[in-house]
Amino acid sequence: MKNKMSIGIFDSGIGGLTILKEIRKILPRENIIYYGDFKNNPYGIKTTSEIQKLSEFIVKFMIQNHCKVIIIACSLMTAASLEYLKNKYSIPIIGVVEGGVKAALLESKKKKIAYIANPFTVKTKIYENTYKKYSEDGSLYGIPCKKLCALIESGWENHPHRLEVLKKCLEKIPKDTDTLILGGTHYPLIKKDIRKFFSEKIVDSSRESVFELLNILISTDLFNKENKKGSVDFCINGDTTLLLNRLLEIFIEKFKNIFSVDF
Known part of the structure; x- marks a missing residue:
């Protein structure tokens, strides 16, 4: 069957x-x-x-x-x-893109949304194009994070400078952002550490x-x-x-x- x-x-x-x-x-x-x-x-x-x-x-x-x-x-x-x-x-x-964008639009009150992803993904503008399908208001800002996936793949806790790398990535989030999309399936594995640098709403694209x-x-x-x-x-x-x-x-x-x- x-x-x-x-x-x-x-x-x-x-x-x-x-x-x-x-x-x-x-x-x-x-x-x-x-x-x-x-x-x-x-x-x-x-x-x-x-x-x-x-x-x-x-x-x-x-x-x-x-x-x-x-x-x-x-x-x-x-x-x-x-x-x-x-x-x-x-x-x-x-x-794993569309569901994350739709959920972020529901979560965000100000429609000021950012996402973190691999540089290739950010370059394609797939998140921005998907956003435009569902909203003409607000903004979506993409942040390329080149090193995160490799660090997570090889064992996040094994890297002594991991929080410095993460902070450098997340400090690029615009100040008025009220919702962050985890635009990579690796990122939920370090969600607790992401929380150390971003206290607003987080959308998990995997979920x-x-x-x-x-x-x-x-x-x-x-x-x-x-x-x-x-x-x-x-x-x-x-x-x-x-x-x-x-x-x-x-x-x-x-x-x-x-x-x-x-x-």
């Missing part, structure tokens, strides 16, 4: 684990395939065409492995590939993408109705060590199905 098919999540690294964690809380019966493309990371130095080709390969892999919905768990990959993939495939594909998934499952009646907890299969292109370390830090739940894929 199609209801028992999996939800596919893919990212260039560990950022998508924040989405996986939310799905396990909100939709525990769903089966999940998580694809981490560690081998081709970093994506930020690639061209749009290169990112689209890599993303399409992963989507084909997800379809072959019986996914019913796919989440691009990376703002950079969303910016480069979402519309390209949606135009080529009929399977529902969700990015918002799960609500978008929920709406798709409701409208298509594709909920997994089995009365048991769903499975999680990790398919890792590259070294699995990094994933294993982060799973221990982020989840109480223990995962057994971790597979190496080489493409």
